Amino acid sequence: MTMKNLQTLKGFRDFLPDEARKRQYALNIIRRTFELFGFEPLETPALEYAEILIGGKYGSEAEKLVYTFQDKGGRNVALRYDQTVPTARVIAMYKDKLTPPFRRYQIQNVWRAEKPQKGRFREILHCDADIYGSPSPIADAEIIAVSYAILKNLGFEKFKVFINDRLILFNLMNAASVPTEMHLSAIQTLDKLDKKPQQEVIDELSQKGLTDEQINKLFDELDKVQISPQLETVLKTASFLGVSNDDIKFLPHLARGLDYYTGTIFELVIDGYTGGSVAGGGRYDNLIQALSGINVPAVGIAFGFDRIIEAMEQFNLFPGKGKGVKVLITIFGKDYSPMSSFVASHLRTNGIATELFPDETTKLDKQLKYANKKEFSWVVIIGPNEVKRDEVVIKNLNTGTQESVKLKELVSKIKP
């Protein structure tokens, strides 16, 4: 029964301890910040009846990426593809239990049968927060404020919130006499103004069938576009909610990819990180009705967790390697394991993460090598001399220094 091919599926990842610890660190901050802003956790199953997820919910191209199969009872089932459609089901199923306005966060894996390529995975952690049941710009501002606080709390210093209103874009299109059926497509092209030279954007609009006149008018209007009263209120409220005015910017060509946005849209971009925006969202007042039949205005944000981790890596925002486990208690030999166990328990009771080397037959120098390899902060050694004097030897692995300390002073010596 031995495993022959030792491999994971393409697009799927093992997270070994160093990586898993970083992800947990970031997740804890994201989760705590959502809760500080009053968002409540929600979890939905990994598997759903396929008919809940497919049939036009994600568009025909995306739907091809949903993992579907027949279970052993012959039911057509599908793996979670996003967290919005399952939440729409929840809102419809439990509408008497969930008092609106309902603000929830959801942090779960989703699965997408994407073509595997660098930085694109088939199992991805999604971190979403949304407010359901309020059409007010105050809800938009709350979503922006919690997203802003998350980046601050993760330790990012320089980043921007870009904000726009889909209505401004649609008005632009009307002012330039672009036919309605071309609005969404033209908006997606305008969105590229940040990444591409203006001429390329013009060429793409032209290829999509816009006339020169329409294109000229579009750029004319774009130059003199005014912020909408709705966005004005969002900005003002966000500012009172702690978002610095310097860090939020009206960007009239910002479009975001999803077709379903109906009003405010925003994205968060970290200065100096080139992997793209780390969070994005907006108002989608029609989607929940389209999905569940229940009229519920909504606004929300989704964090790109892998990008967050990558950017934190770039700016060195994780606590030092090996800081997760602080102290290794070695065992000098069989007779000394009780004393070492006692000291381990003593440190743990004082809240210090401690590993007792789990084998009394391993030679001390091998235990010390293990400590160096795993990068503990401290190693504790308790031999015959130490036991006699009620002392322990502590070695600081960062500085290499070593000293004997009385047992009762141990905690204060090594506590950060």
Next chain:
Amino acid sequence: MTMKNLQTLKGFRDFLPDEARKRQYALNIIRRTFELFGFEPLETPALEYAEILIGGKYGSEAEKLVYTFQDKGGRNVALRYDQTVPTARVIAMYKDKLTPPFRRYQIQNVWRAEKPQKGRFREILHCDADIYGSPSPIADAEIIAVSYAILKNLGFEKFKVFINDRLILFNLMNAASVPTEMHLSAIQTLDKLDKKPQQEVIDELSQKGLTDEQINKLFDELDKVQISPQLETVLKTASFLGVSNDDIKFLPHLARGLDYYTGTIFELVIDGYTGGSVAGGGRYDNLIQALSGINVPAVGIAFGFDRIIEAMEQFNLFPGKGKGVKVLITIFGKDYSPMSSFVASHLRTNGIATELFPDETTKLDKQLKYANKKEFSWVVIIGPNEVKRDEVVIKNLNTGTQESVKLKELVSKIKP
């Protein structure tokens, strides 16, 4: 594209906020305690090549419960069924990266196509901790100590660790001349001595083919069985690691269900909770070799997370309902939303979980009704009089009392 059948698959669950919050609360404690004891997080993918999981790893009966299917690339894939087999793959794949002894915890969902029935689910959260690479009883004691600390930290006051050694059971069987091929089966029957009258156990042994003589000898030997030196060391070390002697008990007929245990076995039982043991584990020194070809002794524990939640419910160990979100800031009307936003931000900066009611057009009495329904601890009201005097009105929803306080006193008034 509306959803027609609003339902989840049988055996799968939505966790609405009240339930999800409780699960998060327990998980945080479990995770923190694992880390305090030096265990490191590991994550593996939900989907694996089917051949990694099937082919005798779980036994033929269990294997029928593995969710398998063909993905869109024609690969046979399977959903995670437990966390031990994927960890065996990890240990074999990354043997140069993982310095033994390797202690890891893993908290992820597993999926099993069980017959749905009360208390049996198809998507279950598993919480495992194991030490790989040490044959020493000190590793066994570390596993027992961390499990014990978890129940303490969750708030349980009265519970027991039952402990035994499979070798003691096998010796018993030999002493009673039970043929080797009947050992495991007879051991599983002996395990029922806690739940069933002795006569029923005797009858079952007899049905399984043991002679009266063998059975009599078995019970004779069971009465005078002595603890093994190995268990003696486990118990002594566990005691130094903080496990009270009153709470751990040698139980010579304890067997645990899994066939692969080779030495120490243990389970944790909460006094007064009738849903079964909440955690169980033991030493399995041959399994990793059988799975991955690499000889790695191992000892570990698995928590039954749903039972933990049920028992915590029974003993009222969760913080009060609605305590997750403490304060609702109402909005008196459009002109007052800046002031309310500012106060929300002020409380959040001081670490108080705060929801700003996200709609300035909702009448105040409706906002207060919402607060009562969601069971906040406090409601804050800021109207024209308050703004003039730099005050806010706070209402304690637990006592029903209401008072005006200066803004600068607000935090100290409502902080627990």
